[in-house]
Amino acid sequence: MKKILLWLALIAIGLTAFLFYNHQQSPTKDAILNATKNWSPATEEVYLVSEIDGEWLTIFKNTHSIMIARLEQNWLGFWKIKDELGKERTLASTSYPAPQDKEFTWSGRSNEDKYSYYFGQILNPTIKKIEVETEKNSFKEALIIRTGEAHFFFAKSSGKLVMPINIRAFSDTGELIYSTVK
Structure with a gap:
């Protein structure tokens, strides 16, 4: 009986250590x-x-695409791709390879009208700032993400997408380089 209890204690300690380490x-x-x-x-x-x-x-x-996703740990401590609603899916994606005649690629997606995501790849190296219209006449500065040679932007807002989607790109001097809405 003592051996069984000892084995159970060792298994419990090992499982606890495994879970603690993974998390x-x-x-x-x-x-x-x-x-x-x-x-x-x-x-x-x-x-x-x-x-x-x-x-x-x-x-x-x-x-075919470049994607941005949110990561979440499961109960075992392994990382999974999940959105805020717990579904296994990416937040947004944009086409790959990118057309060379564009300033940037982009996409917008709404998650059951609770969150909106704006994501894209910046192709023009003179673009230093991106703004996204998240409410009518209200712009939010997107996060610029630099990963080696590739540059991306990402913005998240509460609520559904504002249509038409208006994304503006600016140079470091504040000059408007491109707007998706003329």
Whole structure:
């Protein structure tokens, strides 16, 4: 009987140590590749895994698109791609490869009208600031994310998308370079 109790205690201690260790780990590029291993088309490159404004985000690409996703740990401590509603999906994506005659690529998506996401790849290196219209005549500055040679922007707002989607790009001197709404 003592051996059984000892084994149960050792298993409980081992499981607790495993869970504690896993929950202390930050996500890695390998965690993203593992979370998307069954996706089709397969993930080709992970550009970013970073904590931004208290949330873990990742940017990765496959043969057709570049995506931004939110990361969340499951009860075992493994990182999974989940939106704020707990669904396994990305926040937004943009086309890949990007057309060379554009200033930036972008997309907007609403998550059951609770959150809106604006995401894109900046192609023109003179663009230093992006603003997104999140409410009628109200603009929010998007987060610019630099990952080596690639540059992206991301903005999140409460509520549904404002139509038409108005995204403005500016130079470092404040000159308007491009606007999606003329």
